Amino acid sequence: MKYSTDPEKLAQLIKPFGYQQLTEKGLRRAYNLGNLIRAQYPTLLGGKYNESQVYLRSTDITRTKMTLLAALAAVYPPAQEWQKGLNWTPVPYTTVPEEIDFNRALNSCKTFMTEVKQMYKLNYPEMIKYKKILELVMTHLHLDMNLVDKPLYINKIYNVFMSQISLGLDLPEDLKENLTEIKKAADAAFAVLYRDNKRGSILPYESGVLLNEFFNYAQMMINNITTQAMRIYSAHHENVYAFSKISRTDIGGMPDYGATFALNLRKEKYTDNFIVEPVFYVPSLQDNYQLKSLVVDGCGNPCYYSTFENLTKKYAWHYDTWRSNCH
Incomplete structure (x- = not known):
């Protein structure tokens, strides 16, 4: 204050x-983000919520939970009306205590x-x-x-x-x-x-586990091992910025409320090559979104998964490594 x-x-x-809660404006922005996510990934999301298709996680903070709930109301509109006059279906997410959450490094x-x-x-x-x-x-x-x-x-x-x-x-x-x-x-x-300093980089403390999770689940998809095709985390602007930086992309400065960064794994149509495609969802003052394709510094175009991994893997931390380094 x-x-x-x-x-x-x-x-x-x-x-x-x-204090520190979501307003109606914040709810509208989150709902619009959900509409964009639904439009971008209709096949991966499926017609209705299915735990085997998507992993959902929020930090244990009221406003990030509300953000995720508002977005999911648009991501998963009810296939049929289960309650008269209610155009909404409940979608569950997971969370962990703040003191052990790798997405809350500023507190944990x-x-x-x-x-x-x-x-x-x-x-x-x-x-x-x-x-x-x-x-x-x-x-x-x-x-x-x-x-x-x-x-x-x-x-x-x-x-x-x-x-x-x-x-x-x-x-x-x-x-x-x-x-x-x-x-x-x-x-x-x-x-x-968030730049490197004499003591090294603080990026792994903020987003090293997220990067490691991307590698783990991307590798499962590449090897045809069954896992959720999407993983969505509702967190904070520090997470958005740090995850974009650790992925060697430039989102253009401190992100606004509701900004969203994603790493997409794609397969080339006629080869066995996998590509990493970073995208940034930029909120406007009107609470709508612009979808912005990003470039991974030093990775080439397209950015092949193997090259991306070689460029960034030094920053990827297993959760146990993160806990140990965080004491």
Whole structure:
């Protein structure tokens, strides 16, 4: 709340939903995402929900569960009306406690938490060009101007700004005029946070197990071993960004709420070659989506599975490895 330009008014606007929850706008965006997923993968999803066809998992956070439920309402509309006047069918998902969830490294992985906290305390040369915009933001928020020298906080601040705007609480005029620059600073902060540093990469802590799961289940499909054809995870913007980075793709900055990254495994029609196709679902202000094909850096076009594996496998962690490295 301290990152809002009007915390008291924002608190009133939040009351009907509760803190950190999904709004009607968020539900609509998630439902539209579900429609797009249904349109993209009709054969893999099947006519109605079947556990043997799709794996569904959410972090143990109310808003990510609600996001998944809203999306699934569109992914699996009822084949027939089972309750008069109710155009919805329940679809189950799985979750695990937050303290052992590899998709919640910011809360579950001590090593990662320590690293990130340290990074937020530091200044970075590449953030100097955003100093004026940071000063403008901190002045409006009446925060300690020392935060200008801890520029990674701008990504948290930008998220709060976007949340309050969506609830109908506008920004002061000079901040509104500079919102594009604030987003650029937030993007730069995310790039700094997830790049390799002297101690190595933090990407495996955030998305190494996800990458390993992609390899495991892709290999099962390649070897004609029965498994779900789709795996869908409802998580957080840090997961979307880290998973795209570990896959050597560029989604263009810190993702907005509802953004979705996917790795598709495809087989060439007339050969035995398998291809990795990364795609990004970009939400718009109107809560619709644009589907964006991405390029895997250094993999060629098409990006063959074997090449992708060689480029990225050093970052793939078994879950036990993740737990051990996270202490």
